[in-house]
Amino acid sequence: MAQTVLFVGFLLAVVLLALIVLFTARGWRHYTVSAVPAGGGPSQSTDRQWSDDPTVLSLIFLLVALGFGAVAVLFIGGSGIPEGVTNAAGTTLIVATVTVTVAYLFYGTYHAARGRGLKRSQAALAGSWVLGLLFTIGVTLRLLGLL
Numbered sequence: 654m655a656q657t658v659l660f661v662g663f664l665l666a667v668v669l670l671a672l673i674v675l676f677t678a679r680g681w682r683h684y685t686v687s688a689v690p691a692g693g694g695p696s697q698s699t700d701r702q703w704s705d706d707p708t709v710l711s712l713i714f715l716l717v718a719l720g721f722g723a724v725a726v727l728f729i730g731g732s733g734i735p736e737g738v739t740n741a742a743g744t745t746l747i748v749a750t751v752t753v754t755v756a757y758l759f760y761g762t763y764h765a766a767r768g769r770g771l772k773r774s775q776a777a778l779a780g781s782w783v784l785g786l787l788f789t790i791g792v793t794l795r796l797l798g799l800l
């Protein structure tokens with residue numbers, strides 16, 4: 654029974670991946686500008702082009718989600734998995750979750766600040782300030798014995 658559930662889950666993941674590639678590869682989001690930039694050529698670097706591509710971002714998200722799922726299966730695995738692997742998987746889940754949350758908060762603040770017209774250094778300061786504030790709140794809760 655467990656093999657059937659895992660196989661169906663794998664098939665659904667493959668179908669989801671195929672649908673994402675199909676929908677993002679069709680080019681529905683193309684936008685052409687009538688004016689040529691002052692430099693005469695494209696002004697974006699190749700890093701910026703792949704980071705704006707929804708197919709690449711979708712694949713990265715799916716890989717991260719599958720990675721989290723695989724580590725969660727190892728963590729909850731049951732009697733067939735050694736205890737050392739289970740403990741390492743739990744630690745990995747905690748570290749990965751904290752890393753993703755911190756990166757999300759920093760980049761979200763940075764991106765919002767850049768969208769409001771701040772320079773890169775000012776936006777980085779705003780992101781760092783948010784992370785420092787969260788760290789201070791965590792230390793305060795820890796000292797009060799609430800965490």
